[in-house]
Amino acid sequence: MRDQLAFAAYAVLIIGVLVLLASLFADPLALGRPDTGFGWKQILGTIIGAAIAYGGFRLVRRVERDQ
Secondary structure (H helix, E strand, O other), X not given: OHHHHHHHHHHHHXXXXXXXXXXXXXXXXXXXXXXXXXOHHHHHHHHHHHHHHHHHHHHHHHHHHHO
16 A cells, blocks of 8 residues: 555656646747747646645655655
């Protein structure tokens, strides 16, 4: 059971980091319209990605502390 919880915690952390990085670097990665700048969707994605990554980080710390 702990292994599953640890896997889920790391998965949440990795997904959050990927969303954060994709939002921050959407323009250089050509994920949006060209020449639009850092828009509200990127800001929202950055905030959501950071929140998910932080939650995953807290879960990882909790799992590692309990082992």
